[in-house]
Amino acid sequence: MSSPTEELFGGGSATGQLMARLDWPATPLGPVESWPQSLRAAVRIVLSSRYPMLLLWGERFTQLYNDAYSALIGDKHPGALGDDVRTTLAEGWDVLAPLIQEAMATGVASWVPALRLLLDRSGYREEAYFSVSHAPARDDDGRTVGIFTVCSEVTEQVVGERRLGLLRDLSVRGDGRTVDVASTCARLVEAIGGHRLDVPFAAIYLREGAALRRVACTDDAPAAEALPDVVLNGDPAWELWAASRGAATEVHGVAQRFTLPAGAFDEPVASAMVLPLPLPSAEADQPLGALVAGVSPSRALNEAYRSFFQLLAQQVAVAVRNSRAYEEERRRAEALAELDRVKTSFFTNVSHEFRTPLTLMLGPLSDALADDRHPLPPEQRERVETARRSADRLLTLVNSLLTFSSLEAGRAQSRARQVELPELTAEFAGVFRSAVERAGLRLEVDCPPLPRPVVLDPLNWERIVTNLLSNALKHTFVGRITVGLHAHPTELRLTVADTGIGIAEEELPRLFERFHRVEGAPSRSHEGTGIGLALVRELTRLEGGDVRVDSQVGRGTTFTVALPWTALRRSADAGVVAGELGDTARAVAQEASGWLVDPLRPEPAGPGPSETPPATGRGVRILVADDNADMRAYLVRLLTGQGWRVETVGTGRQALDAIRRDPPDLLLTDVMMPEVDGFTLVRTLRGRPETRALPAVVLSARAGADAAVEGLDLGADDYVVKPFTAADLVARVRATLDGARRRGWTPHAENHRADPASPTAGAAPDVAPPAV
Secondary structure, three states, X not given: OOXXXXXXXXXXXXXXXXXXXXXXXXXXXXXXXXOOHHHHHHHHHHHHOOOOEEEEEOOOOEEEEOHHHHHHXXXXXXXXXXXXXXXXXXXXXXXXXXXXXXXXXXXXXEEEEEEEEEEOOOXXXXXXXEEEEEEEEEOOOOXXXXXXXXXXEOHHHHHHHHHHHHHHHHHHHOOOOOOOHXXXXXXXXXXXXXXXOXXXXXXXXXXXXXXXXXXXXXXXXXXXXXXXXXXXXXXXXXXXXXXXXXXXXXXXXXXXXXXXXXOOOOEEOOXXXXXXXXXXXXXXXXXXXXXXXXXXXXXXXXXXHHHHHHHHHHHXXXXXXXXXXXXXXXXXXXXXXXXXXXXXXXXHHHHHHHHHHHHHHHHHHHHHHHOOOOOOOHHHHHHHHHHXXXXXXXXXXXXXXXXXXXXXXXXXXXXXXXXXXXXXXXXXXXXXXXXXXXXXXXXXXXXXXXOOOEXXXXXXXXXXXXXXXHHHHHOOXXXXXXXXXXXXXXXXXXXXXXXXXXXXXXXXXXXOOOOOOOOOOOOXXXXXXXXXXXXXXXXXXXXXXXXXXXXXXOOEEEEEEEEEHHHHOOOOOXXXXXXXXXXXXXXXXXXXXXXXXXXXXXXXXXXXXXXOOOHHHOOOEEEEXXXXXXXXXXXXXXXXXXXXXXXXXXXHHHHHHHHHHOOOXXXXXXXXXXXXXXXXXXXXXXXXXXXXXXXXXXXXOOOOHHHHHHHHXXXXXXXXXXXXXXXXXXXXXXXXXHHHHHHOOOOOOXXXXXXXXXXXXXXXXXXXXXXX
């Protein structure tokens, strides 16, 4: 028959077996045989549970517990069995006592989800957290004589969430997109300083050549004084150089270097972790620097704690890397902005400087043309008119650059006054009517009266309308151009629509970027600065509106300038003189007239040879390809004056057609032309057996050795940079012709002519893709 002790503590649990052998008569509870039935029942409940349970019984709070609870108290087991809990948990009794006393006094159970206790269960004063409930334990008479304690440890959950919160704070404070690296590091250690239970102190060191420099430290005077400002290569201080080479190190003896109370119970910090701040492996083979982080004296430096420090270092490294990248990007942006400012200033100054010589050119040229007392001979008048048209065009370009540079620099102003906008718009459009009709197009203008007055800058409006009409004329070959101005409930809309080539959908987002050109788009001329549409957008925005575009390839394009009525109710500025208007429109329309070349046939040959041509020029025929009408006319006068016959075309494709019909003795071509440029033209000719030896001289505004080499590499016989002198061009043409004759070039031989009966005689020329 088993004894009462074996019967009570039997069942196989390790703690039960220990209690069975305990000298209970020496405890306040006395021999097991004398225990009341209520105590026996309570012990059975505790031992049969797999959940951590502790029974406190009697005035001395004698402890009885199960296996699960024994694991919670660590080194205190098994000495705690039968002992007073006030002795066993003396370091945490100030926290437990109120809960136990309340449960015994009221008979009501309590529940605390995360109770922090100071425990000395592993050889140090440990910060631990428990979810714990205290319930009254009653004797046979129903009196409360003890406490049932049911608990579970939640230390890892509580500490883990706290550490995760620090990592979240670092991700927010470490956003380096608005501050430099030093400020980012200061914000990082400030965030770490708010979590001293896990990181009592911290410092960030970054590599600077052969040294590590401390860039930030938590505001702990003892730590700041003990940590060095700079560590040179090879210095063993705090194992910083070892960490900067990639090795995480634990530094002991911190308490001997300085005293810093920390942790949950203000114990001195005894150790620290020194960790590398890694760079991505693809970027560098050594870290950015090192992180020094104090270890809490209230937590063991176990695997979880070490992993947290690794994450901490990675988070700091990411923030520093991002800040450095942003700082470098900001420096690049500032450098580009400064370069842009310098370029804008340069263009502004140069453009202003251009005005003086242009004035001195335009004035005398206009005076010469208007002088009725000393009229110019027809040949001289033609030359002077060419010079004046070119000077007018240059003045227009200068004015556009000045306007654009002012807009870019933020100095442009809208000098508004009340205007009759329908009449003004119709007037600007009418300036283009002659050029539009010469191009075989219809110009339709629909500008009915507006229901309310309009106040805006008429000079800006002239530039807007002029640039849109010029763009439409350049890219429209059949059909019509329509200009409309109409009132809508919330805004005024100007529309310029055409039936031209249209714009591909993928090009529309970049259409208003400065200097952007749609590659390969057919046009009447390749001339222009590439800022016309960008200028339209900026001027429209200066007036308080915006511009949009709708287009379909092959169907046409519609530009819409929308101005809210609220932007058209400004105070008028009397500083704008009406006489200033129209100059820009007339100059641009005159320039557009020079684009108008019949795309189906070349222009007629220039004047015939002089009566006494040089012997070397007799019978020579030259084909000139240039999209500028004034340049074609000038070259015709210059070359026919040497006794050569001249034929002109306005595009590279027309040049290919003319050469296929009747090869000339020499081709003189510009580089920048619509459809087929000069380089593509030369390359195409060199790829055909019948024109491989045709002499070709290239004219270009692109100066420099690289441009000349490119042209000569493609097979040009000579490369002439604009501006050139007449004597220089004539000498180069003559030298090229002489060289061609020595090579045996005979353009009028039968094997060089296209056979009219050939199936390919009327086919479009095969054109190589444009050079990149």
